[in-house]
Amino acid sequence: MTGIDGVAVVDKPAGCTSHDVVAQVRRHLGTRKVGHAGTLDPDATGVLVLGVGRATRLLRYVGDLPKSYAGEVVLGVGTTTLDAGGEVVATADMGGVTLAHVRAAAAGMVGRLEQVPPMVSAVQVGGRRLHELAREGVEVERAARVVTVTRFDVLGTGSGEGAFRVEVDCSSGTYVRSLAADLGAALGGPAHLRRLRRTAVGAFTEQRARPVEQLELLPPRAAVEHLAEVAVDDEVAHLVRTGRRLDRAGPTPFEGPGPWAVVAGDGSLLAVYRADDGRARPEVVLAG
Numbered sequence: 273m274t275g276i277d278g279v280a281v282v283d284k285p286a287g288c289t290s291h292d293v294v295a296q297v298r299r300h301l302g303t304r305k306v307g308h309a310g311t312l313d314p315d316a317t318g319v320l321v322l323g324v325g326r327a328t329r330l331l332r333y334v335g336d337l338p339k340s341y342a343g344e345v346v347l348g349v350g351t352t353t354l355d356a357g358g359e360v361v362a363t364a365d366m367g368g369v370t371l372a373h374v375r376a377a378a379a380g381m382v383g384r385l386e387q388v389p390p391m392v393s394a395v396q397v398g399g400r401r402l403h404e405l406a407r408e409g410v411e412v413e414r415a416a417r418v419v420t421v422t423r424f425d426v427l428g429t430g431s432g433e434g435a436f437r438v439e440v441d442c443s444s445g446t447y448v449r450s451l452a453a454d455l456g457a458a459l460g461g462p463a464h465l466r467r468l469r470r471t472a473v474g475a476f477t478e479q480r481a482r483p484v485e486q487l488e489l490l491p492p493r494a495a496v497e498h499l500a501e502v503a504v505d506d507e508v509a510h511l512v513r514t515g516r517r518l519d520r521a522g523p524t525p526f527e528g529p530g531p532w533a534v535v536a537g538d539g540s541l542l543a544v545y546r547a548d549d550g551r552a553r554p555e556v557v558l559a560g
Contacts (some may be wrong), residue, residue: 275556276303277325278489279334282479284312284470293320296484309334309473310444315357318470318482321439323495329556331532337474337498340441343467347374347434347453350462354449364461366434371426374388374436375460378424384415386403387450398494419446430467439471474498492558493541496533500527503535504542512542513559517551526552 290311309331323331348366351358360376364446423441430437449465456463471478530547542559545552
């Protein structure tokens with residue numbers, strides 16, 4: 273199958289990397305042009321948004337969307353990777369920590385936070401991904417990043433001693449495993465994350481996710497359904513297809529700050545435009 277374009281929402285299973293899923297989708301669809309909009313750890317499950325064909329160029333707009341997660345924080349045990357896949361490096365008796373204590377500590381971690389990317393993350397430093405360096409036993413200095421946690425709910429106790437079920441809504445780039453470790457530190461001991469599941473990327477919820485074998489290809493427009501939309505007639509559509517800048521206050525107004533998803537009369541996505549002073553300029557043009 274060639275010449276296909278679209279967006280796929282895959283329910284990633286545990287035990288494989290995001291790149292493994294991309295490879296599976298390439299084989300399933302018979303096309304090489306497949307990319308993902310943000311990695312999931314190999315042990316994690318849940319929503320992984322993929323772009324196929326020309327829709328890969330739209331993944332930048334998906335990657336910046338807020339994320340939602342569910343998982344378990346285990347108090348009293350710290351690991352090298354801050355999750356259950358690492359080696360145990362610290363233990364402590366935290367049996368006296370109650371559900372009320374955990375909820376109070378989690379509530380104090382809602383808002384704008386500074387996070388240092390863990391060494392097992394996919395962040396690049398000096399052209400190398402941190403997890404590659406970590407496998408070589410190398411640790412490098414990492415700059416802190418500002419992230420936003422809009423919800424950090426502790427639902428109740430989990431399975432096993434010291435485990436608590438949590439749900440998190442956060443900005444793109446937030447490391448939930450770091451939140452778990454920081455939660456433990458706020459409660460006076462080590463902690464790690466396990467059973468992480470991404471439940472949503474923007475409006476791409478787990479209810480829309482499918483296994484690779486049952487993959488459904490959505491139109492490219494789905495990747496930018498959260499953007500303001502501008503519908504154009506055939507005359508303006510021709511200008512858009514040729515990459516022309518347009519007056520924001522012209523016959524087809526571009527209202528608000530943008531960016532804008534520009535769609536044709538038949539509902540197909542033509543391009544994404546951004547503000548450029550009093551004009552709108554094309555950032556991604558799909559229709560040529």
